[in-house]
């Protein structure tokens with residue numbers, strides 16, 4: 001028996017590990033199962049090189065719980081350790097054995113990466129830890145190592161086991177009793193180890209099997225908790241659509257809808273990355289927050305908090321990203337500034353854009369069908385990521401009010417004769433709601449202009465961006481103040497009101513309309529226009545939309561946010577108001593007109609709305 005002191009640079013590293021290194025105690029299971037996986041992958045490499053004779057199919061990790069004795073065991077039949085190796089890799093901690101192995105067998109097989117002080121995380125949950133290990137080298141005897149969480153250890157050679165592998169025995173401490181519960185351990189194995197590359201067994205389960213005579217019989221089989229070959233590590237050519245959908249359901253059991261489509265990522269240079277990203281059918285906010293993209297490192301779960309790792313808009317997607325180049329167990333701010341993480345983020349964005357461009361080019365009809373479900377993600381990407389914006393120009397779609405879809409360049413071509421002004425500017429009219437803005441749509445359509453239907457909540461942001469890019473384009477919602485100009489009567493002086501009547505009209509309107517809320521404009525519109533309409537200054541409305549969707553740069557209080565009331569002095573109803581002798585009736589006519597146009601813009605609320613309803617029924 002050898003007694004000794006664990007060599008650490010800091011005097012006593014355990015309190016540090018216990019308190020600060022891992023705030024999440026539960027990750028010890030990830031670290032130990034990763035080590036076991038690593039040991040088996042190393043052995044697999046040696047088997048494939050012909051250096052060890054063993055069946056690859058038998059390689060397995062087993063988790064055994066003994067609640068009574070407060071023991072949790074992690075057993076693998078991997079490469080094992082000699083006494084010398086334990087001394088080197090366990091006693092002199094912070095020395096990565098994996099690194100040395102990698103150097104020796106470079107490019108042979110990917111290994112679980114650099115986990116820092118992985119093994120020592122077991123002391124976060126244990127009073128005492130034992131290692132029983134037997135190296136794959138026949139002439140080496142097995143060893144037994146014991147440590148009680150101080151820097152002292154015991155290490156001795158033993159006669160059994162004779163087969164290679166390692167057994168880590170954790171004597172779970174009183175404050176970590178939860179880790180003796182089978183359900184808790186299963187839950188953690190599913191969280192962290194669901195896709196690890198070696199089968200992980202916890203207990204047994206019953207399976208019904210038919211014998212030769214067709215008689216069903218219950219038999220006990222290993223309860224394997226993980227899926228060692230998830231689709232993202234497979235060659236996309238060999239994966240069927242059905243498998244992608246099943247995998248999506250495996251990742252997110254709560255998702256009812258199938259994904260719309262997916263992107264299989266697979267890159268070797270300049271960094272290694274695999275994964276599958278799904279475009280979900282977004283039904284509600286909760287699903288966006290709950291079912292996020294999961295980050296793995298060589299099939300070991302790391303996190304689903306990818307903030308700063310992938311661009312924000314990609315957080316709407318779902319799926320898996322797996323890269324050995326993403327460092328583990330480091331702070332988020334470090335991750336965000338890490339250059340390989342930045343490259344990864346750029347690469348994923350490009351891949352997503354390429355996929356969308358291909359879909360749009362190669363199967364436009366299908367892409368158009370999917371557009372309404374994916375537009376929010378793409379528009380968000382266009383607003384927030386300049387690189388994505390320039391790529392998305394080639395596939396972002398804009399439907400018109402007849403639900404015909406255009407790429408912006410196509411639309412410009414489509415409207416260049418109808419919507420172009422004398423100064424070469426192109427007016428892109430759009431509606432955000434076919435029903436609510438029907439009057440405005442009809443009016444503009446009748447004038448021969450074409451209209452888009454842009455109803456996403458991000459449209460204000462997006463149009464700002466497009467107008468900066470295309471200097472000759474101007475977007476106006478159909479109810480914006482711009483329509484006064486196009487509704488203007490081209491024949492001059494057709495107004496049938498005298499100067500005096502106009503002065504009088506202004507006076508009575510000013511007396512009856514709240515000037516804090518509305519700006520009254522008396523205009524020469526053609527006689528097919530209504531006597532009163534409300535328009536909204538395009539710029540102010542857009543800034544309001546932008547600030548409502550979370551951009552604090554625009555403080556809407558700084559804007560004059562009055563609505564315009566356009567009074568069509570050519571309408572006979574206006575003449576009727578002027579000629580009305582009974583002041584009460586005249587007041588009522590103005591008030592009711594105002595209520596009507598406010599109602600049309602959803603501005604009539606509360607008591608005013610109730611009063612208007614009573615009033616209207618009385619009139620009927």
Ligand SMILES: Nc1ncnc2c1ncn2[C@@H]1O[C@H](COP(=O)(O)OP(=O)(O)OP(=O)(O)O)[C@@H](O)[C@H]1O
Nearest residue numbers: 035039089096097098113114115116117118119166
């Ligand atoms: N189950 C095991 N079988 C064989 N060797 C093991 C096992 N567990 C640990 N080791 C050896 O002990 C070393 C130290 O393990 P530890 O988890 O502390 O760090 P690591 O795995 O090398 O590095 P990191 O955790 O940073 O990836 C390993 O590199 C490996 O050589």
